[in-house]
Amino acid sequence: MPSSASLFTRAQQLIPGGVNSPVRAFRSVGGAPFFTRSARGATLTTVDGRELIDFVCTWGPAIHGHNHPRIRAAIAAALEHGTSFGTPNPYEVEMAELIVKFFPSIRKVRMCNSGTEATMSAIRLARGFTQRDKIIKFAGCYHGHSDSLLIKAGSGALTHGHPDSAGIPAAFARETVVLPYNDPAAIAAAFAANPGQIACIILEPYIGNIGFIKPDAGYLQYVREACTTHGALLIFDEVMTGFRQARGGVQELEKITPDLTCLGKIIGGGLPVGAFGGRADVMDYLAPLGPVYQAGTLSGNPLALAAGIASLQMLEELNPYAKLDALGRQVVTAALAAATAKGLPLQAPQTGSMFSLFFTPTPVRDMPTALASDAKLFGKFFHACLAGGVYLPPSAYEAWFLSTAHEGAAIDRACEVIASAIKSL
Ligand code: KE4
Numbered sequence: 001m002p003s004s005a006s007l008f009t010r011a012q013q014l015i016p017g018g019v020n021s022p023v024r025a026f027r028s029v030g031g032a033p034f035f036t037r038s039a040r041g042a043t044l045t046t047v048d049g050r051e052l053i054d055f056v057c058t059w060g061p062a063i064h065g066h067n068h069p070r071i072r073a074a075i076a077a078a079l080e081h082g083t084s085f086g087t088p089n090p091y092e093v094e095m096a097e098l099i100v101k102f103f104p105s106i107r108k109v110r111m112c113n114s115g116t117e118a119t120m121s122a123i124r125l126a127r128g129f130t131q132r133d134k135i136i137k138f139a140g141c142y143h144g145h146s147d148s149l150l151i152k153a154g155s156g157a158l159t160h161g162h163p164d165s166a167g168i169p170a171a172f173a174r175e176t177v178v179l180p181y182n183d184p185a186a187i188a189a190a191f192a193a194n195p196g197q198i199a200c201i202i203l204e205p206y207i208g209n210i211g212f213i214k215p216d217a218g219y220l221q222y223v224r225e226a227c228t229t230h231g232a233l234l235i236f237d238e239v240m241t242g243f244r245q246a247r248g249g250v251q252e253l254e255k256i257t258p259d260l261t262c263l264g265k266i267i268g269g270g271l272p273v274g275a276f277g278g279r280a281d282v283m284d285y286l287a288p289l290g291p292v293y294q295a296g297t298l299s300g301n302p303l304a305l306a307a308g309i310a311s312l313q314m315l316e317e318l319n320p321y322a323k324l325d326a327l328g329r330q331v332v333t334a335a336l337a338a339a340t341a342k343g344l345p346l347q348a349p350q351t352g353s354m355f356s357l358f359f360t361p362t363p364v365r366d367m368p369t370a371l372a373s374d375a376k377l378f379g380k381f382f383h384a385c386l387a388g389g390v391y392l393p394p395s396a397y398e399a400w401f402l403s404t405a406h407e408g409a410a411i412d413r414a415c416e417v418i419a420s421a422i423k424s425l
Helices: 004-014 069-079 090-102 115-130 155-159 170-174 184-193 219-230 249-254 302-318 321-342 367-371 375-387 409-423
Strands: 036-040 043-046 051-054 108-112 134-138 176-179 198-203 233-237 260-264 274-278
Touching: 051 409, 069 302, 090 108, 090 274, 090 302, 108 115, 115 134, 115 198, 115 233, 115 260, 115 274, 170 176, 176 184, 184 198, 184 219, 198 219, 219 233, 233 249, 249 260, 321 409, 375 409
Parallel strands: 134 176, 134 198, 198 233, 233 260
Antiparallel strands: 036 043, 043 051, 108 274, 260 274
């Protein structure tokens, strides 16, 4: 098996930056990425034979750990019948029924192939339904890489210093109003300045793409009421938090009813899947019923949905959220204790199996306070953990994830490595 170094040399000849998604390139933490040979449970095995405890979990989908036998078996069973039909298939009905069961706000749902497609389609649907052009998003929130949303975006865009990507026409950018997160007055001002023009507000109800950031108490309720008052649709981007924070996502925890919800990651069980859904009167604006077009060759793919259905069925049976929250608390408690002993300022926001560490004395509640954290020190911390056999997201502006497979030896070992990495800074 070629080494990571030789694979990366070859990859860089043929693939921009040697990666198929920028955040994987290690450019903000320094060094060169490893290549993964296999994954199982809480562990990645690199082509160089290293075993790493994984806190990226393929950016969210692997909530049951990697390569779970039940998901593998579901894919194998579906494979017996073929890989793609291009016609309706039974898996699509089963997946829709599972999503609607756990998300009361979703009365109808359309499957697609990524979170980007889900949010891009939801925006188009909101514009078509309201016949308004402008949208509101929040600085640092990342909703995938469609033109209307790659403006003051988080995740890899922020990591690589391009929150406003090149290649987006000014005419497009003008239709996207970007506001500071956790600032109700900014929302009121935006609606006042754009009366009758705002089609929707889209937000990550718990942010995972500037690192993990939660809304101030009452903020989500404020956003909901502002949308209702001004005739704009509320879109919850739960691509990351759907089935991650609870089976019904953040909207279950916070008891907020959005008009549309975007999903992805976990609902694909590790294969490419996205979905968007919500009010039936809005969803029925979609072709073939209504005037808003949206489509996809592999949307509803039987293998991908078989994997996602198995993943959701396990969540339905296990309801592992208290366990996942205890594991998340174990990690942040160990990190905070080490930082206190070292006299190092550290913020460690955590809910359930999403959390992140910010090297800053200031509580992080939006993009500016996240950017005020010490990203350089995070890079040193990242490599100290990697040397100890623990793989963190290679960016100071990403949420960490863990799975049910982390319980026991993996989490205990990881906490030791994270604590000693902090003490080594
Ligand atoms: P995808 O198109 O990458 O499937 O989903 C886009 C997306 C939409 N909404 C939210 C809240 C998301 O977090 C994402 C994608 N998340 C990033 C991780 N922060 C994907 C990792 C990557 O870009 O490689």
